[in-house]
Amino acid sequence: AQRVTQPEKLLSVFKGAPVELKCNYSYSGSPELFWYVQYSRQRLQLLLRHISRESIKGFTADLNKGETSFHLKKPFAQEEDSAMYYCALFTGGGNKLTFGTGTQLKVEL
Amino acid sequence: EAGVAQSPRYKIIEKRQSVAFWCNPISGHATLYWYQQILGQGPKLLIQFQNNGVVDDSQLPKDRFSAERLKGVDSTLKIQPAKLEDSAVYLCASSDTGLGDSYNEQFFGPGTRLTVL
Numbered sequence: 001a002q003r004v005t006q007p008e009k010l011l012s013v014f015k016g017a018p019v020e021l022k023c024n025y026s027y028s029g030s031p032e033l034f035w036y037v038q039y040s041r042q043r044l045q046l047l048l049r050h051i052s053r054e055s056i057k058g059f060t061a062d063l064n065k066g067e068t069s070f071h072l073k074k075p076f077a078q079e080e081d082s083a084m085y086y087c088a089l090f091t092g093g094g095n096k097l098t099f100g101t102g103t104q105l106k107v108e109l
Numbered sequence: 110e111a112g113v114a115q116s117p118r119y120k121i122i123e124k125r126q127s128v129a130f131w132c133n134p135i136s137g138h139a140t141l142y143w144y145q146q147i148l149g150q151g152p153k154l155l156i157q158f159q160n161n162g163v164v165d166d167s168q169l170p171k172d173r174f175s176a177e178r179l180k181g182v183d184s185t186l187k188i189q190p191a192k193l194e195d196s197a198v199y200l201c202a203s204s205d206t207g208l209g210d211s212y213n214e215q216f217f218g219p220g221t222r223l224t225v226l
Contacts (some may be wrong), residue, residue: 099151
């Protein structure tokens with residue numbers, strides 16, 4: 001069965017410091033990975049997907065099939081990055097997502 | 110474009126009572142999802158509809174939970190009777206037809222926070 005692991009419940013960094021939110025997945029096939037974000041008092045929304053290979057709000061994520069990881073990175077954290085981040089796995093068929101438990105990112109001044 | 114609408118936003122009930130949540134998806138979206146998000150966990154899919162038919166309800170506790178989407182648009186999720194462990198945020202999401210091999214983005218509503226006392 002597929003599984004998504006986000007080992008950190010809370011990650012606190014200072015403004016301007018690099019950020020790395022960890023995500024590991026378990027799936028024997030060819031996965032699609034996503035990062036969803038939920039800002040305070042806002043709804044859950046898609047941040048980026050690995051197949052697009054683009055940078056959104058300065059964030060990037062590379063799928064590493066050897067390590068089964070999809071870590072989210074940003075070189076310089078901003079205060080507005082403070083939010084809850086969820087890694088999600090799509091394994092095809094039925095459009096279903098398996099979410100990780102989420103990491104709360106707190107960017108301090 | 111209007112997003113996914115849900116009501117109520119908050120609900121407090123006593124255990125063994127019943128409760129219902131309503132969802133209105135984005136116009137034209139054929140697929141509708143109900144998720145349960147318990148505090149400290151990620152969203153867990155309860156049920157998925159394609160138009161007015163159920164695609165997946167494997168994780169729906171059918172002894173107490175029920176859901177319907179009679180006209181293929183709005184949906185209701187009901188819990189009867191509620192238990193303490195049902196305290197959670199219930200999220201509704203919708204997407205274009207999502208039965209193929211490519212992911213169609215799911216758009217989420219604001220959620221309903223249920224507290225069972």
